[in-house]
Amino acid sequence: MKMKWAVLTVILSIVAVLTGCEPLTIFDPKGPQAERQANDILLSIGIMSVVVIVVFAILIYVLVKFRASKQSDDYEPPHMEGNPWVEAICVGIPVIIVAYLSFVSVQSNYIVESAPKGYEEQEPLVVYASSSNWKWHFSYPEENIETVNYLYIPTDRALEFKLYSYGPITSFWIPQLGGQKYAMADMITTLHLAADESGEFMGRNANFSGKGFAENTFNVTAMSQKDFDEWVDEVKETADPLTEETFNKLLKPGHLGQMTFTGTHLEFAPPPEHDHGSSHTEPTEETDTHDGHEH
Amino acid sequence: MEFFERFAVPHPSPAIYASMVVIGLSVIAIIAGLTYFKKWGYLWREWLTTVDHKRIGLMYLISALLMLFRGGVDAIMMRAQLSAPDNKLLDAQHYNEIFTTHGVVMIIFMAMPFIFAFMNYVVPLQIGARDVAFPRLNAISFWLFFMGAMLFNISFVLGGSPDAGWTSYFPLAGTEFSESVGTNYYMIAIQISGLGSLMTGINMITTIIKMRAPGMTLMKMPMFTWSTLVANLIIVTVFPVLTVALTMGTMDRLFATNFFTSTNGGMDMLWANLFWVWGHPEVYILILPAFGIYSEIISTFSSKNLYGYKSMVASMVIISVLSCLVWAHHFFTMGQGAAANSFFSITTMAIAVPTGVKIFNWLFTMWKGKIRFTVPMLYSVGFIPLFTIGGVTGVMLAMSAADYQYHNTMFLVAHFHNTIIPGVVFAMLAGLTYYWPKMFGFMLNERIGKWTFWLLSIGFVLAFFPMYITGLDGQARRMYTYSEATGFGALNMLSFVGAGIMAIAFALIVYNVYYSIRYSPRNIGSDPWDARTLEWATNTPVPEYNFAVTPQVNSIQPFWDSKKKGHVLFPAKLDKIHMPNNSGMPFILCSIFFVWGFSFVFAIWPLVILSTIGIFACLALRSFEKDHGRYISVEEIIETEEKTGGAKL
Known part of the structure; x- marks a missing residue:
């Protein structure tokens, strides 16, 4: 166990030096999900470094020891068929490593696919995050507000993102809070996140979606529940209501700055059902497609 | 769109106009050259109509090298664009087209023909056969591949290149978001060359199962032949999936079906699944023959038999089975659950x-x-550490929860280049250098070759290792630009420098060929490397019938045993040899396929119908053709054997 941590420390310091002492985004987690993923990554880097070092060591030894220039001209290499013990070790050790990593991997899968650790008891804040070329629309159904290209979230609260897309497959990703998940046109996917600290984070679409993909980003601001509530109240007082007409304009391909509305598009343009191809969703998708063709 | 508008390039730039001019001039130069030197007849008799596995192998090789440079230019342009933040060298649309064609060209039109080149050239020699099982089908395979490649490459100057990524995910690749004909090219060109690959698969399996020299049991086959057998079994298993997926995609784009659309019951995830059901085994189709080549080379230059032959075979078979059970790791983030x-x-x-x-x-x-x-050997020895790094990062990516962070980032890009370049490209260059003397009768220069290896390795490390770091820092792949604030600039510049060094290495390969043609000694015998398997037991240059007498096999390294243990390789007496006739049909058939593909891309239906009739006419004609091949007489064989280095009888 000590060995493992020693290796991890070495790797971490190498990584830190390489990046000018500022931790890489992935290794600077601000929420439980991202932390679990960062730990998995560091663990696998550690174990894999050992594998790499062993292979390198054997290779260097062999190349130095058995090169032709070091041997007499009449040396005839022996015929070697293979040895069951040697080969058993070459299978056995990788099997053990892979089995251990599989165990960790399966465990992590269930962790990142459920409510974040420490937040299981809470009622999560549900945010519908939908993408259109090349923007993100964030609908807060409980608060009854909607934003474009920026996301305000309370810290220390479970967040449940409902993802879908008006167009190509996109991928919703806030690296410092946790890994990404696809947003698609014909179903909703769910991503569980939480922020432990307040601060500003980068969020983006990570999946290639055409010409405006590179700029398909959004800002994430995490703040205390109190500040968040104040912000919601302020939006309700100052922002314009989101009408169907405005929303359809927003969907047209292009880039928009940050925008804020009261009301959400969920009322007049309900998201796709989980149940693929159900008759319920088709009318809305029909209108969206027609809009897409207008320009 | 109006009919003629479709042929215009949607996003013209000086680079595209320049390449139009270059393509035009080269076509004129080739035609003029052939006419001036009166080589049309030679070209037709010796190459366009050939059914000889060695010549077909060489044509695959030349095509692969050409495509390597085409794909390489794409790569350099990408790295140049990303070398500095907010760079204006390419706009988003161009960048998208370039990374799409880079991927397709490198996988489908470079790596595939490169391995087919070695399979074609080496496997019949390694198993002591006179040709592949179906020589004419082999020619059709090649010409289908070639026409597919040409069709794909003209997209650049006629109608616009595909721009939805080499994975071409729907709905992005559908008509709603990809309006130009680019993705039609993708669907049709890959379809045509994919049919060729499928036929090669059938051909190679039959050849290896049915045409091995007497005494060569399955467990006495050389490792490259084993890897070819396994790779072609994968081809026959998964290429039909690609055929079906591409057909569905074509129908979505041209006939408004709804397989992959997001409305009317279509399912975009279906494309991703079908694509990777083919796509993941595809990388093993590439890497297994590469492993086979490394096995031959490492054994030869260690002057030792291959260690653990049986476990080598077993591991390949296990890999081939597992390769078909992993496709969803390409989209762990699609929400299919824990x-x-x-x-x-x-x-x-x-x-x-x-x-x-x-x-x-x-x-x-x-x-x-x-x-x-x-x-x-340098390439093989360099492959081991570099590929190990690529392999362990693969294990890291396989941890699905962590993959939520790696997915779609430069970390992934670094990983698969780290497996494909040291894995496949190094193997191809190693194989090229290794088999060059057998193919052309002289060696490539060692000194230039060693420079190439070191430059390529250093360039590779500089180009791709920084991507691991920027990936972990949150740089998504396929972004045509990034802002200064991200801090990705320095490492991307390093990548660009590495890519430049790799470009120099590839230029050195061309120089090496030129240099060696001029200065390399020609009297190198038929076994310049002191090798162990049958392909080195025949003369150089290899006569069209390969072996005057069918060799007798006793172990996995019969040639070595004949040199060291007095094993008698050629016990039988000379007899007349039955060989297949050349045929112009494959070339004509596939040329019609080209017209068919082109008219499909642009939806010119009368021409589609005409060329479809042409294709079936060719097939029908073949069915009624009586061609029983020909015999090479004993006198002719003796004459050839004396000319090519003396009969080993």
């Missing part, structure tokens, strides 16, 4: 075990050997 991800996570990591066995077997092959550091 259970499905766990399954694909475990199967993916499991592949590391047989692959590790192979790495250790190569190391033990060198153990107590007598290692000669020739150029092919």
